[in-house]
Amino acid sequence: MNETGSTASEATAADNTPVDKSELARKHYVVAGKMFLLAIAMFGFGYVMVPLYEVICEVTGLNGKTGRISAVESERRLEQTLAGNDADALQREIIVEFVGIVSAGGNWEFRPNEREMRVKLGQQYVTSYFAKNLSTQPVVGQASPSVSPFAAAKYFNKTECFCFTRQEFEAGGSRDMPVTFVIDPKVPVNVDRVTLSYTFFKSKDQQLSSVTFDSGEPSGS
Amino acid sequence: MSAYDTAHHDDHDHHGPAPGLTRWLYTTNHKDIGTLYLWFSLLMFFIGGAMALIIRAELFQPGIQIVDPMFFNSMTTMHAIVMIFGVVMPAFVGLANWMIPMMIGAPDMALPRLNNWSFWIMPFAFTIMLSTLFMDSGGPAGGWTLYPPLTLQMGDSFAFVIFAIHFMGISSVMGSINIVATIFNMRANGMTLMKMPLFVWTWLITAFLLIASIPVFAGAVTMLLTDRYFGTSFFSAAGGGDPVMFQHIFWFFGHPEVYILILPAFGVVSSIIPTFARKPLFGYDSMVYATASIAFLSFIVWAHHMFTTGMPLAGELFFMFSTMMISVPTGVKVFNWVATMWRGSMTFETPMLFAIGFVVMFTIGGLSGLMLAITPADIQYHDTYFVVAHFHYVLVPGAIFSLIAATYYWIPKWTGNMYDEKLGKIHFWTSTIFVNVLFFPMHFVGLAGMPRRIPDYSLQFADWNMIASIGAFGFGFAQIIFVWVVYKCVRGGEKATDEVWEGAVGLEWTVPSPAPYHTFEEPPPLAVINKNHF
Numbered sequence: 001m002n003e004t005g006s007t008a009s010e011a012t013a014a015d016n017t018p019v020d021k022s023e024l025a026r027k028h029y030v031v032a033g034k035m036f037l038l039a040i041a042m043f044g045f046g047y048v049m050v051p052l053y054e055v056i057c058e059v060t061g062l063n064g065k066t067g068r069i070s071a072v073e074s075e076r077r078l079e080q081t082l083a084g085n086d087a088d089a090l091q092r093e094i095i096v097e098f099v100g101i102v103s104a105g106g107n108w109e110f111r112p113n114e115r116e117m118r119v120k121l122g123q124q125y126v127t128s129y130f131a132k133n134l135s136t137q138p139v140v141g142q143a144s145p146s147v148s149p150f151a152a153a154k155y156f157n158k159t160e161c162f163c164f165t166r167q168e169f170e171a172g173g174s175r176d177m178p179v180t181f182v183i184d185p186k187v188p189v190n191v192d193r194v195t196l197s198y199t200f201f202k203s204k205d206q207q208l209s210s211v212t213f214d215s216g217e218p219s220g221s
Numbered sequence: 222m223s224a225y226d227t228a229h230h231d232d233h234d235h236h237g238p239a240p241g242l243t244r245w246l247y248t249t250n251h252k253d254i255g256t257l258y259l260w261f262s263l264l265m266f267f268i269g270g271a272m273a274l275i276i277r278a279e280l281f282q283p284g285i286q287i288v289d290p291m292f293f294n295s296m297t298t299m300h301a302i303v304m305i306f307g308v309v310m311p312a313f314v315g316l317a318n319w320m321i322p323m324m325i326g327a328p329d330m331a332l333p334r335l336n337n338w339s340f341w342i343m344p345f346a347f348t349i350m351l352s353t354l355f356m357d358s359g360g361p362a363g364g365w366t367l368y369p370p371l372t373l374q375m376g377d378s379f380a381f382v383i384f385a386i387h388f389m390g391i392s393s394v395m396g397s398i399n400i401v402a403t404i405f406n407m408r409a410n411g412m413t414l415m416k417m418p419l420f421v422w423t424w425l426i427t428a429f430l431l432i433a434s435i436p437v438f439a440g441a442v443t444m445l446l447t448d449r450y451f452g453t454s455f456f457s458a459a460g461g462g463d464p465v466m467f468q469h470i471f472w473f474f475g476h477p478e479v480y481i482l483i484l485p486a487f488g489v490v491s492s493i494i495p496t497f498a499r500k501p502l503f504g505y506d507s508m509v510y511a512t513a514s515i516a517f518l519s520f521i522v523w524a525h526h527m528f529t530t531g532m533p534l535a536g537e538l539f540f541m542f543s544t545m546m547i548s549v550p551t552g553v554k555v556f557n558w559v560a561t562m563w564r565g566s567m568t569f570e571t572p573m574l575f576a577i578g579f580v581v582m583f584t585i586g587g588l589s590g591l592m593l594a595i596t597p598a599d600i601q602y603h604d605t606y607f608v609v610a611h612f613h614y615v616l617v618p619g620a621i622f623s624l625i626a627a628t629y630y631w632i633p634k635w636t637g638n639m640y641d642e643k644l645g646k647i648h649f650w651t652s653t654i655f656v657n658v659l660f661f662p663m664h665f666v667g668l669a670g671m672p673r674r675i676p677d678y679s680l681q682f683a684d685w686n687m688i689a690s691i692g693a694f695g696f697g698f699a700q701i702i703f704v705w706v707v708y709k710c711v712r713g714g715e716k717a718t719d720e721v722w723e724g725a726v727g728l729e730w731t732v733p734s735p736a737p738y739h740t741f742e743e744p745p746p747l748a749v750i751n752k753n754h755f
Contacts (some may be wrong), residue, residue, distance in 0.1 A: 024406060024407075027405075027406045028331045028332060028402045028406055031331075031398075031401060031402040031405050031406060032331075032332060032335075032398050032399075032401075032402050035397070035398040035401050035402070035432050036398060038432050038433065039394050039398075039432050039435070039436045040436070041436075042432070042433050042434070042435075042436040042437050043436035043437070043439055043440050044440075045436075045437060045440075046436065046437040046438075046439070046440025046441055046444075046470055046473075046474075047440055047444075049437075049466070049469065049470050049473065050444075050455060050466065053463070053466045053469060057463075103458070103459065142459060142460075142461075144458045144459075144461075148531070150531050150532075150533060151533065151534075199458060201458060201459030202459060203459060203460075204452065204454055204457065204459050204460040205460075
C-alpha cells in the first residue's frame with residue numbers, strides 16, 4: 001500500500017499544474033477500491049480462520065483435541081516401536097483418568113464406568129461410559145472429547161469411540177458406550193497422568209434414524 | 222461525475238454553510254462533519270460515563286444495593302461498547318476530519334459524501350444499541366468481548382446488538398477508506414509523506430488497522446448471529462464447533478483495536494508537546510517507524526488475552542515475547558516525547574498539561590501492561606481488577622486525556638476564541654487527581670484477587686472500592702467543567718490569533734481563526750509547506 005502512497009506523492013510533487021479533477025476522482029476511486037477490497041478480504045479471512053484453527057488444533061493438540069487412528073494403524077505403530085530401539089518406552093505406564101460432564105441444561109445421566117486405568121504405552125485398551133436419557137422424549141446426543149494436559153492430547157489416539165458418531169436414545173433409554181484408545185509411545189516423558197474428559201451435549205441435529213423406532217433397541221455402538 | 226466534483230461545485234455557490242438544520246444533515250464539509258463527530262462523542266462520553274457511575278455506585282459498598290446483577294452486567298458491557306465505539310473512535314475520526322485536510326493543505330476529504338454517510342450511520346447504530354437496554358431481554362450483559370456461549374444466551378435483543386455493531390463497523394471502515402484516500406491523493410504539492418504532521422501519520426496507520434481488523438470482527442459477530450439463528454455451529458461444541466475459537470477471532474480484531482484507540486492519541490501528543498516545548502519533535506522519523514512497528518506487532522500478539530485458555534508452551538512463549546516487544550517502539554515514543562521537552566522553553570497551558578499527564582499516566586498503564594504480558598503472572602492477574610486498572614490507565618488518562626488535550630489545543634482554531642485558561646487548568650488538576658483516585662486503587666484490589674465484572678465483592682476489598690468510587694464521581698463531575706469551557710469558548714471569549722500558540726508548527730496555523738468554511742481551495746505554496754513541518 002505504501003507504493004500507492006509514494007506514487008501519489010511523486011505525481012503530486014512532479015506536476016505543478018492545477019490538479020485535474022476527473023484525474024483526481026479516478027485516483028480516489030482506485031485507492032478507495034483497493035481499501036474496499038482489503039476490507040472484504042479481511043472479512044473473508046475471519047472465516048478462513050475457522051478451518052485454519054481446526055488444522056492448528058489437530059497438529060498441536062491445542063484445546064485437547066484427541067487423535068483418531070485405525071486399529072490397523074495402531075498395530076503397525078506398535079510393531080514399528082518394537083522393531084525400533086525405543087522398546088523401553090513400551091514399559092512406561094501412565095494413569096488415565098476418565099471424566100464425564102453433562103453440558104448445561106442436558107437431561108442425561110452420563111459417567112465413566114471406570115474412574116481411572118493404569119495403561120502401558122502402545123497398547124490398546126477398552127473402557128466405557130454409561131449414558132441414560134432421563135427425559136420422556138427420544139434424543140440424540142453427541143460427546144465432545146478433551147484431553148489434558150494439552151501436551152499429551154495429540155498422543156492420545158482413539159481407534160473406536162462413541163464420540164465419533166451421534167448417539168440416539170429413546171425416552172428413558174440407556175447403555176454403555178465403549179471407547180478404545182492407545183497412547184502413542186512418543187508421549188512426552190514428563191506426562192505420567194492424562195485426563196480424558198467427555199462433555200455430553202444434546203446434538204444440534206435431532207433427526208432420529210428410523211432404525212431406532214423399528215427395532216425398539218438403542219442404536220449406535 | 223464524482224462525489225468530489227459535485228460537492229465542490231455546490232459549495233462554490235455560497236461559500237458558507239447552508240442555513241438551518243439541513244446543513245448538518247446534508248453537509249459534506251469536512252469541518253461540519255468533524256464537528257458532528259465531536260459533539261456526538263461528547264454526548265456518548267456522558268452516556269458511557271453515567272453507566273460507569275452506576276457501576277461505581279453499586280461497588281461503593283459490598284453487597285447489592287442499587288441495581289440488580291443482570292443490569293449491573295449490562296452496564297459494564299454497555300459502558301465498554303459506548304466508550305470504545307461511541308467515544309474514543311468517533312472522537313478521533315472527528316479530529317481527523319477537522320484537522321487532516323488542513324494539515325496536508327487539502328480543500329476537503331477525498332470522498333465527502335461517503336464522509337456524510339460515515340457519520341450519520343453512527344447515531345442510528347447507537348440508538349439501536351442503547352435501545353436494547355429498554356427491551357424485555359435487556360442489553361448485552363456478557364461483556365463487550367461477546368464471548369460465546371454466554372453471549373448467545375441473552376434474549377432476542379442480541380440481534381439488535383449484532384446489527385448495531387455491524388453498522389458501527391461499516392461506519393469506521395468507510396471513514397478509514399476516506400482518510401486513506403485523502404492522505405494518499407489530496408496532499409498539497411510538496412507535502413511529502415515524511416513532511417506530514419505525526420497526527421496525519423498515526424491516522425494513516427490507524428486507518429489501515431481499522432480496514433484490516435474491523436471486518437474480522439464483523440465476521441466473528443456474523444458467526445455468532447448465524448450460530449444463534451441459522452443453525453450453524455461455529456462456536457457450539459454440541460455441533461462440533463469450539464467457543465475458544467471465537468476468542469482467537471475476536472482478539473485478532475481486538476488487539477489491533479486497542480492500538481486504533483491509542484495511535485491517534487500518540488499523534489495528538491506529538492503535535493502538542495513540540496508546540497509548548499518550543500522545540501521540533503525529537504526523532505520524527507523514529508516516531509513514524511515506531512508507529513508502523515506497533516501497528517504490525519499488534520496483529521501477532523492477540524493470544525496474550527487468552528493465556529488461561531490453555532495453550533502449548535511454545536504459543537505462550539511466542540505471545541509473551543511478541544507482546545513484550547511492543548514496549549520497544551512504545552518506549553521509543555515516550556523517550557522521544559521526553560527528549561522533546563528536554564531543555565525546551567516550556568510553558569504549561571492546558572493542552573500541554575493534558576499532554577504531559579498523558580505521557581506520565583499512559584506510561585503507568587504501559588508498565589502494568591508489561592506485567593500482564595508475563596504469562597505466569599498473567600494467570601494470576603487474569604480477569605481481576607488489575608486488568609481493569611491497566612486498560613483504564615491507557616484509555617482514560619491515555620486516549621481520553623489526549624482527546625481533551627486536542628480539544629483545548631485546536632478549539633481556538635475551530636471557534637476563533639480562546640478558551641478560559643483558568644477553568645482549563647482547574648479541569649486538568651481535578652481530572653488528574655480524581656482519575657488516579659479512581660484507578661490506582663484498582664491495582665491493589667486486583668492484585669489481592671478481586672475479579673472484574675461482578676456487582677458484589679468480599680469485605681476485604683471494601684475500603685479501596687469506596688475510594689475508587691469517590692474518585693469516579695469526582696472525575697465524572699470534573700468533566701462538566703470541560704463542557705462549560707467548551708460552551709463558553711463556542712459562545713465567545715478573547716479572540717484567538719491565526720497562530721494561536723507561539724511555538725505552533727503546521728499548516729493549520731496558517732489559516733485564519735476561526736478556520737473559514739473552506740480552506741486551501743488553492744493549495745498552500747511550497748515555501749509555506751517547507752516552513753511548517755518538523
